[in-house]
Amino acid sequence: MTKLDPIEALQAAFGDAIEDVSTFRGDTTVVVSAAKIADIGRYCLQTEGLEYNLLSDVTGIDYYPQEPRFAVAYHLYSLPHNRSLRLKVYLPGDDPVVPSVTPVWPTANWFEREIYDLLGVTFTDHPDLRRILMPEGWDGHPLRKDYPLGYETVQFSFNFDEVDRHKPYAKE
Secondary structure (H helix, E strand, O other): OOOOOHHHHHHHHHHHHEEEEEEEOOEEEEEEOHHHHHHHHHHHHHOOOOOOOEEEEEEEEEOOOOOOOEEEEEEEEEOOOOEEEEEEEEEOOOOOEEEOOOOOOOOHHHHHHHHHHHHOOEEEOOOOOOOOOOOOOOOOOOOOOOOOOOOOOOOOOOOHHHHHHOOOOOOO
């Protein structure tokens, strides 16, 4: 079996769509153009010598207050060649939209729905883009760094009466 160097193969096939490449502790990350992620994913899956046939994870990241605010990282693994690759796209904070890779790897369906639900990143051409963890009527996306925190004040001896006044006791 012939192994291709994934970085050289992607740069030769997609040129300017490959925005950056970094390697850290044996993990290779290729930053790609968001518009080309489905094509690049298909190429990684179908090209002999690459054959990244397992999408093990898709991760959404919020870099607030930086811009671009969001990133989506696709963790790929090649079973025939025993190696991994991370594809990453950066998305703007005002309109985070990226094409779905569900037609390439069907398991992306659930990962993309989770990212949509919790971060608000929209995946175009997704077969069933709806909330997966939060209720349908939920307002907002709770993993965004600017999402308002909900909390309850802890009751101690010094603030017992103040906290007790705000507790929802049953009324008779």
